Each structure stands twice: as structure tokens, then as C-alpha cells.
Amino acid sequence: MRFFLTLPDGRSFALEKPVVSVGSEPACDVVLSAPGVKGSHALLFRDARGWTVSAAGPDCDVRVRGKRVELSPLEPGASFSLGKASLTLTASEPEVASVPSATPSRLLGVLTDFASRLLVQRPASELLEAALRGIADVTSADVGFLVSVEGERRQVLGATGSVPASVVVDSLVDQVVGSGTPVLVPDVAAEAALAGAPSVLALRLTSALVLPLRAASAPLCAVYLGRRLGSPPFSPRELEEAMALSSLAALLLATSRELTDLRAQVDSLTQRIAAATFEGLIGESPAMRNLYRQVERLGPTSLHVLIQGETGTGKEEVARALHRRSGRRGRLVAINCAALPESLIERELFGHARGAFSGATSDRAGLVEASDGGTLFLDEIGDMPLTLQSRLLRVVQEHEVTRLGEHRPRKVDMRVIAATHQPLKTLVARGAFREDLLFRLDEVRLEVPPLRERGEDVLLIAHHVLKQQGARARGFTQKAAEALRGHPFPGNVRELVSRVRRAAILASGELIGVEDLDLAADTAPLVPLDEARDAFVLRYVREALARSGGSKKEAARALGIGLRSVFRYLGEED
Numbered sequence: 001m002r003f004f005l006t007l008p009d010g011r012s013f014a015l016e017k018p019v020v021s022v023g024s025e026p027a028c029d030v031v032l033s034a035p036g037v038k039g040s041h042a043l044l045f046r047d048a049r050g051w052t053v054s055a056a057g058p059d060c061d062v063r064v065r066g067k068r069v070e071l072s073p074l075e076p077g078a079s080f081s082l083g084k085a086s087l088t089l090t091a092s093e094p095e096v097a098s099v100p101s102a103t104p105s106r107l108l109g110v111l112t113d114f115a116s117r118l119l120v121q122r123p124a125s126e127l128l129e130a131a132l133r134g135i136a137d138v139t140s141a142d143v144g145f146l147v148s149v150e151g152e153r154r155q156v157l158g159a160t161g162s163v164p165a166s167v168v169v170d171s172l173v174d175q176v177v178g179s180g181t182p183v184l185v186p187d188v189a190a191e192a193a194l195a196g197a198p199s200v201l202a203l204r205l206t207s208a209l210v211l212p213l214r215a216a217s218a219p220l221c222a223v224y225l226g227r228r229l230g231s232p233p234f235s236p237r238e239l240e241e242a243m244a245l246s247s248l249a250a251l252l253l254a255t256s257r258e259l260t261d262l263r264a265q266v267d268s269l270t271q272r273i274a275a276a277t278f279e280g281l282i283g284e285s286p287a288m289r290n291l292y293r294q295v296e297r298l299g300p301t302s303l304h305v306l307i308q309g310e311t312g313t314g315k316e317e318v319a320r321a322l323h324r325r326s327g328r329r330g331r332l333v334a335i336n337c338a339a340l341p342e343s344l345i346e347r348e349l350f351g352h353a354r355g356a357f358s359g360a361t362s363d364r365a366g367l368v369e370a371s372d373g374g375t376l377f378l379d380e381i382g383d384m385p386l387t388l389q390s391r392l393l394r395v396v397q398e399h400e401v402t403r404l405g406e407h408r409p410r411k412v413d414m415r416v417i418a419a420t421h422q423p424l425k426t427l428v429a430r431g432a433f434r435e436d437l438l439f440r441l442d443e444v445r446l447e448v449p450p451l452r453e454r455g456e457d458v459l460l461i462a463h464h465v466l467k468q469q470g471a472r473a474r475g476f477t478q479k480a481a482e483a484l485r486g487h488p489f490p491g492n493v494r495e496l497v498s499r500v501r502r503a504a505i506l507a508s509g510e511l512i513g514v515e516d517l518d519l520a521a522d523t524a525p526l527v528p529l530d531e532a533r534d535a536f537v538l539r540y541v542r543e544a545l546a547r548s549g550g551s552k553k554e555a556a557r558a559l560g561i562g563l564r565s566v567f568r569y570l571g572e573e574d
């Protein structure tokens with residue numbers, strides 16, 4: 001059954017779309033100029049029960065049998081009025097027997113195929129081919145092809161049979177690409193403008209259906225379906241089914257593209273991480289590369305090293321890297337001076353003789369002896385009690401240790417690496433740290449930069465942690481990546497690692513979002529504007545410095561400010 005709208009001037013408008021707009025504006029499907037007819041006055045739409053008329057707004061006068069209505073079903077033959085214009089819905093049997101529209105099982109088959117392709121990732125070209133085959137099958141098209149349109153460039157991406165090259169320069173394809181809406185031509189012969197179209201001639205078509213297929217940022221495609229002599233024309237119902245499938249296919253393509261992009265991103269990050277890894281440390285920022293060079297140079301020497309950096313920046317990792325690069329055959333023995341009470345540090349470090357204190361039931365070597373031939377790592381050296389510092393000085397200076405309760409010193413060959421987040425010079429000034437010990441430990445100093453000055457390293461480490469977790473999520477949303485880059489990370493790498501680990505457990509999809517990382521910007525406490533501005537300027541200047549490999553001159557040039565300003569913002573004297 002085909003439906004028509006008979007207009008006041010006797011013209012008949014075929015209702016071939018499921019929704020038809022009526023009004024005085026030229027953009028409407030049915031343009032009516034009569035008193036009382038608004039720009040966009042009414043919509044006619046079709047569902048399983050038939051056609052319904054609906055007023056487009058509260059001031060649009062729509063009447064059925066003289067009664068004003070907002071919404072009213074229309075029987076075939078029913079008249080209704082829009083303003084002063086009277087219209088009638090008429091129905092007629094199609095002149096040619098129609099092809100039975102896709103049976104539910106055929107539609108279901110195509111839908112199932114689409115769904116299964118969502119699960120098994122295929123290349124986009126394969127998905128497009130499958131979409132074309134599915135749509136051509138459901139609409140019982142005699143021919144079908146798919147053209148991609150990128151500017152002037154057109155390309156046949158797939159076809160159900162052989163398709164001459166001339167069809168790509170086709171006015172129907174132009175029309176669909178230009179408007180982004182489908183075109184249904186039930187009877188090509190009746191449309192003089194189309195009768196000579198290359199596709200119609202080359203494929204000997206009697207009826208055509210052309211649909212747009214757009215998948216996110218992918219180039220627009222047109223699905224061209226045709227029927228030949230002997231086949232009935234395409235129907236509006238087939239147009240609807242084809243459009244539904246084309247939308248689904250677009251979704252399928254968009255998802256496939258997203259997954260492909262994500263995989264490519266993960267692959268490239270994996271390669272970047274591999275190239276940016278040095279002895280367990282990850283980072284490709286100039287600051288970290290500089291650190292790697294220093295570790296490489298200092299590793300094989302026997303110089304004592306003082307590692308300075310904020311908490312959680314990776315000082316212990318740097319100490320381990322130095323030890324591995326030292327070639328020393330012994331172990332790296334670590335002690336955290338902040339974690340133990342004074343008496344325990346003493347026993348742990350220096351060892352004791354049997355009976356040295358109550359409970360000392362046997363002789364025991366300390367960590368200093370255990371590091372013989374290797375490295376002694378003294379973490380949080382700033383917290384080493386003053387009373388123990390002189391004993392430690394002897395160890396560092398003389399390379400000998402005396403166990404508690406003994407008088408005989410024992411020779412040890414170890415290298416000392418100490419780490420601290422505290423400014424030891426200030427501790428010396430306060431009398432809390434021995435200056436002579438500082439000189440001994442500070443033969444060379446390594447600065448581990450805070451994470452916020454390492455640029456993209458944040459993302460590399462985040463991806464590495466995610467991979468290590470073996471989580472379902474394989475990446476971060478754009479917003480989450482931006483939030484990670486913008487977060488100041490007061491707890492440095494340790495904070496980053498724990499945030500990502502937690503997010504990996506919480507995230508339910510392929511990508512970790514800002515909410516999973518608990519980094520929503522608006523949850524941060526507000527600070528006075530001046531403070532926020534200063535903090536931002538400092539961070540930005542440091543970032544510029546990091547990107548310019550530490551060159552203040554280059555950073556100044558990149559920021560468009562003078563060299564003196566760079567010093568000023570960094571709080572340094574020039």
C-alpha cells in the first residue's frame with residue numbers, strides 16, 4: 001500500500017519517508033502556502049498502525065473532522081486541515097507487485113552477523129563489504145556497490161557484482177553525499193533527470209536506492225542499490241530497513257575504528273615505553289634522559305652518591321640502577337633510616353656480638369657487612385639519628401665497621417648510596433646533620449626530578465602500570481590522559497602507580513576515565529587566584545625547561561619571555 005497526501009491545489013505528494021514535515025518553510029517536505037500555515041506546522045509520521053498527524057507546536061492549528069487536535073491517527077481517506085489549508089490522506093495499491101520486504105529471519109541473520117563482527121575485530125574494509133552485502137540482501141537488490149567520497153576522490157570499496165568505473169561519477173551519489181539523506185527512485189524512467197545517469201545506464205536499472213553511510217570521522221560512503229527490469233521498484237519500507245542497517249553498520253565501523261586506533265596507540269606506546277626504559281626506570285623526558293646518562297657514567301665508579309628528590313620520585317629505583325651498572329659482585333643492601341627507631345638502626349646496620357645487649361644470643365653481622373662487595377643504600381638519610389652519624393662516618397671514611405659489643409673493626413668494601421627528600425644543608429645549619437658526613441656522602445649528587453616536570457612520562461608510566469596489571473582496560477580516555485598530564489602529583493610516581501592500579505580495578509570498559517582515576521578537576525580544593533596563577537606559571541616554566549632539555553635560554557624563547565623572567569619565575573638568582 002502506498003500513501004499520498006492530496007494538497008489543496010490537487011497535487012499529490014507520495015509519503016515515502018516515515019516522517020514527513022509540512023509547513024510554509026522551503027525546508028519542509030511538503031511546502032504549503034495558505035493563510036494560518038506556520039513555517040513548520042505539522043508532522044505526519046507512520047508506525048505499525050498507520051499514519052498520524054501531529055501539530056509541530058502549541059500555536060499550530062491542526063484540525064481533524066473540524067476538531068482541534070495535537071495528535072490524531074489518520075485513516076486512509078481522512079481529511080484534515082492545517083490553518084486554512086485542507087489536505088487528504090489517500091492510499092493506493094502499488095502498480096507493480098512489491099517484493100516481500102525482508103522477512104524477520106533474513107533481517108535477524110544480517111543483524112546477528114553485524115553483532116558477531118562487533119565481537120571479532122575485522123579490518124574496516126571487511127566490515128564495509130559485509131555491510132553492503134547485508135543491506136543488498138535484506139533489500140533484495142539486483143546490484144549493490146559502495147562508494148567512498150573524499151573531496152573530489154571517489155572509490156568503489158565493494159560491489160555485489162562487477163561495477164563499471166563510470167558509476168562513481170553519478171548524480172545520485174552526488175545528491176546523497178551533498179544532502180546526507182537517502183534517495184529513493186522507485187521508477188527511474190519517470191525521472192527525466194536520472195534516466196541518463198551513468199549508473200542507471202551502465203547497470204540497466206529500473207529502480208534505485210542510495211543511502212549515506214557515515215562512521216564518525218571516516219570518509220562518507222554511499223551505498224548504492226539497484227533493481228533491474230523484471231524486479232519491482234524499491235519501496236519506502238525497504239528504504240527504512242536499509243537505513244536502519246546502514247546506521248548500524250556506521251556504528252560498527254565507528255567502534256571498529258576506535259578499537260583500531262586504540263590498538264595502534266597501545267602498540268606505539270609499548271614501543272615508546274621499551275625505548276624509554278632504563279634499568280627499570282621509565283621516562284623519555286630530557287630530565288630523565290639526563291639522569292640515565294649520569295647513572296651510566298657514575299655506575300662503574302666507586303664514588304659515593306647522594307640522591308635527592310621529592311618523595312616517591314624513584315630514588316630507590318635510581319640507587320638500584322646505579323648498583324646494577326656498578327658491576328660490583330655483592331648485593332645492594334637497603335635500610336630506611338626513617339622507618340626504624342634509633343636502637344634498631346644501630347643493631348641492623350652495625351651488627352652485634354653475642355651478649356652485647358639483652359636478647360643478643362649470638363653474634364650477628366649487620367647490613368654494612370652484608371653489603372661487602374656490593375652497595376649499601378641508606379634511604380631517608382636525613383632521618384639518621386645524630387648519635388649514629390659519627391659511627392656511620394667512620395664506616396664511610398675508613399671502610400671498616402665494628403659490631404656492637406666488639407672492639408675489633410672489620411674491613412668492608414662497599415659503596416654507599418644515600419637518598420633524601422630533605423635539604424641536607426638546612427639540616428646541617430640546624431645542627432641536625434653532620435657536615436663532615438654530608439661531604440663524604442655527597443661526592444656526587446643526583447637529582448631525581450618531580451613527576452610534574454617530566455611531561456609525557458606520566459602517560460608512559462601509566463600505560464606501563466596498566467599493562468603490568470593485566471587489566472581489562474587497555475588505555476585512557478582523552479580526558480583521563482589530559483587529567484593525568486595536568487595533575488601536580490605531590491606523591492610523584494608512587495601516587496601515579498597507586499592511582500592507576502586502583503583505576504584498573506574500578507574501570508569496567510576498555511578505557512579508563514577521569515572518574516576512575518579520581519582526578520575530576522572540580523573536586524580539587526580552591527585556592528586564592530594569585531596562588532593558583534603563581535603555581536601554574538611555575539609549573540609551565542618548569543615544563544618548558546624540561547622540554548628544552550634544561551636550557552633556560554631555549555625555554556625563554558619558547559615562552560616568549562626574557563631570560564631574566566625565567567630565573568625570576570623559578571625563584572633563582574641570575
Ligand SMILES: Nc1ncnc2c1ncn2[C@@H]1O[C@H](COP(=O)(O)OP(=O)(O)OP(=O)(O)O)[C@@H](O)[C@H]1O
Binds near residue numbers: 310314419494
Ligand atoms: N621512572 C619510573 N618508572 C616506573 N616506575 C617508577 C619510576 N620511578 C619510580 N617508580 C615506581 O614508583 C614507586 C616509588 O619509587 P621509589 O620507592 O623508588 O621512590 P622514592 O623516591 O625512593 O620514594 P621515597 O621518597 O618514599 O623513599 C615504586 O613502585 C617504583 O617502582
